[in-house]
Amino acid sequence: MRQYHKEVIYGLYNDEEILIRAVRNARGKHLEIMDVYTPFPVHGLDHAMGLEESRLHQAGFVYGMLGTLTAFLGMTWIFTRDWPIIFGGKPHWPVPSFIPITFELTVLFAAWGMTITFYTICGLWPGVSNPQLDLRTTDDKFCIAFDRSEVSDSDARAFFSETGAEEVNTKSI
Amino acid sequence: MSVVVSPVRRPLVEGHKTYHQITEDLCAPTERAPSKSWIIAFIISVATLAYGVFCILWTIWMGTGTWNLNRTIGWGYDITNFVWWIGIGHAGTLISAILMLFRQRWRTGVNRAAEAMTIFAVICAALFPMIHVGRIWVVYYFFPYPNTRGPLWPNFNSPLLWDVFAISTYFSVSLLFWYTGLVPDFATIRNRATGFRKKVYNFLSFGWTGSAKHWQRWESLSLVLAGLSTPLVLSVHTIVSFDFATSVIPGWHTTIFPPYFVAGAIFSGFAMVQTLMVITRKILQLEEYITIEHIESMNKVILVTGTIVGVAYLTELFIAWYSGYVYEQFAFFNRAMGVYWWSYFGMMACNVISPQIFWVKKFRRSVFVTFFMSIFVNIGMWFERFVIIATTLARDYLPSSWSYYIPTWVEIGIFIGTIGLFFTFYMIFTRVAPVVAIAEVKHILKAGGDQYIGENAVHHHHDEHHHSETSHH
Incomplete structure (x- = not known):
């Protein structure tokens, strides 16, 4: 189990709309949210929290280009430099017939590159156990967590009771 | 909820489900002991698979001479089954990727199972090229790598090599897409499990x-994978069609093949999804998640793609006549009227004529009709590949080498074995993973739950929306 050495106070909500309103409220009060945990992707939550856009797709573009170049330059090198073969009198550099494999490798590199990047930057990997505040956040509870060294318990509890949290707990992770 | 749902939309999740109830319902099949019907079906699947494995080993040990292929008919059951399975695989990616890009909410009920089906179908498909080359122990010659044979590289001009790349890419990307969707749902199961089960999940x-x-990153990844998979899935069956279209065989050498193959692939794939869904929703009691609404939507896709395929068949006939080229004309006359007329008839009846009953709403929404239609389409699409491959080859340019092909018990056994393999994998999947995507169903609940929309709605969007706005300000 990974350790963050953090003291956390968190509130559980029953509905994603109440959660988003609470997140906006916290931002208005300048309470620094440590993290929000939800059982499914809640649209608009990242904007409410002020999270930056993910740049994963830009990484995907770079991986895809890497695949394009690998395929195209690889086939070019093989057919013109390494071992030129004559197939029915056709040219040694048949660009149109390189298109399918170039496309496939573009997709292959982009998909694998992005997926591996995703799991790596999220700290997700087979066998990893990340600390969880409450097991019900993968079921039907929506959780806002504050770091107790950033936000005082009294501020946090006042916030949770104002925004309609069902439960408030503390935990060290 | 600030979602806007058209009043004509019907609910996609029935039974006034709460988030917790969704978790309970969808995790339940993986948590309870297997039912007697599951065990019996599993034993049959594994037995069928075992027979298929025996026939494959027989082929490898004795050689491809145990098949009835000959100099004239070099492709028979092997490539027919390969194309059939790879076509079936296409529906999963279509549902998960293309419908995702089109923001079709009904995909969430069936995408998980359809993606699993894709992966298992591609495994079945990939078996055939590997065994039909005859020497499976050197099958890695397919792939280009620096080697001690020259170095000798594969021919990058060949559609058969493009196929190797297309299918490997398709398989691995589908697997990534499927598994990335599964990770949050596995976490849901993990958090409910104890002991050894908890360790596994x-x-x-x-x-x-x-x-x-x-x-946020997960959604970004899913969206880009969907964007990549969409041209990918179209490319895969396009390249499969190139295996035929780039040859100089009359009846194969046609430019219509790529769109015609892709439409046929989606058509057959949806039929297989229907077959599986009708059984799955019944056995796992998921009728409130895989509703008649889902079945009707898929029947509409079957109707459209079946009609596209029908238009393609007629276009082929017309162009053969219009070309004025006697070999082309004979190829199509032979398909319809030649020795394999029965297979052409089966193809036309199952693929073109029978799906037309789905113009009638009552039939589209009937589970019984859907199940039988899905079997018809599966059979019809198998016949299509058999017509294209065996019929065409049986009557080549030289009448003295004309031949007739019937499969041996080994070829039939391998085909039946792949069906066993497919169902074995699918049945294990229904025990291990949630068959319906838990997080994604929760995500669409407020837009598709029957407590929010439709006749039985108890929450009213406008009121709630208004209320939330006022309380926010």
């Missing part, structure tokens, strides 16, 4: 916590 769920940043 902890491993499978990669330490997922549901953090907002992770969800």
Whole structure:
């Protein structure tokens, strides 16, 4: 189990709309949210929290280009430099017939590159156990967590009771 | 909820489900002991698979001479089955990727099972090229790598090599897409499990916590994978069609093949999804998640793609006549009227004529009709590939080498074995993973739950929306 050495106070909500309103409220009060945990992707939550856009797709573009170049330059090198073969009198550099494999490798590199990047930057990997505040956040509870060294318990509890949290707990992770 | 749902939309999740109830319902099949019907079906699947494995080993040990292929008919059951299975695989990616890009909410009920089906179908498909080359122990010659044979590289001009790349890419990208969708749901199961089960699902769920940043990246990844998979799935069957279209065989050498193959692939794939869904929703009691609404939507896709395929058949006939080229004309006359007329008839009846009953809403919404139609379409699409491959080859340019092909018990056994393989994998999947995507169904609940929309709605969007706005200000 990974350790963050953090003291956390968190509130559980029953509905994603109440959660988003609470997140906006916290931002208005300048309470620094440590993290929000939800059982499914809640649209608009990242904007409410002020999270930056993910740049994963830009990484995907770079991986895809890497695949394009690998395929195209690889086939070019093989057919013109390494071992030129004559197939029915056709040219040694048949660009149109390189298109399918170039496309496939573009997709292959982009998909694998992005997926591996995703799991790596999220700290997700087979066998990893990340600390969880409450097991019900993968079921039907929506959780806002504050770091107790950033936000005082009294501020946090006042916030949770104002925004309609069902439960408030503390935990060290 | 600030979602806007058209009043003509019907509910996609029935039974006034809460988020917790969704978790309970969808995790339940993986948590309870297997039912007697599951065990019996599983034993039959594994027995069929075992027979298929025996026939494959027989082929490898004795050689491809145990098949009835000959100099004239070099492709028979092997490539027919290969194309059939790879076509079936296409529906999964279509549902998960293309319908995702089109923001079709009904995909969430069936995408998980359809993607699983894709992966298993591609495994079945990939078996055939590997065994039909005859020497499976050197099958890695397919792939280009620096080697001690020259170095001798494969021919990058060949559609058969393009196929190797297309299918390997398709398989691995589909697997990534499917598994990335499964990770949050495995975490849901993990958090309910205890003991050994918890350890297993902890491993499978990669330490997922549901953090907002992770969800944001997860959605970004899913969207780009969908964007990549969409041209990918179209490319795969296009390239499969190139295996035929780039040859100089009359009846194969046609430019209509790529769109015609892709439409046929989606058509057959949806039929297989229907076959599986009708059984799955019944046995796992998921009728409230895989509703008649889902079945009707898929029947509409079957109707459209079946009609596209029908137009393609007629276009082929017309162009053969219009070309004025006697070999082309003979190829199509031979398909319809030649020795394999029965297979052409089966193809036309099952693929073109029978799906037309789906113009009638009552039939589209009938589970019984859907099930039988899905079997018809599966059979019809198998006949289509058989017509294209065996019929065409049986009557080549030289009448003295004309031949007739019937499969041996080994070829039939391998085909039946792949069906066993497919169902074995699918049945294990229904025990291990949630068949319906838990997180995605929760995500669409407020837009598709029957407490929010439709006749039985108890919450009213406008009121709630108004209320939330006022309380926010």
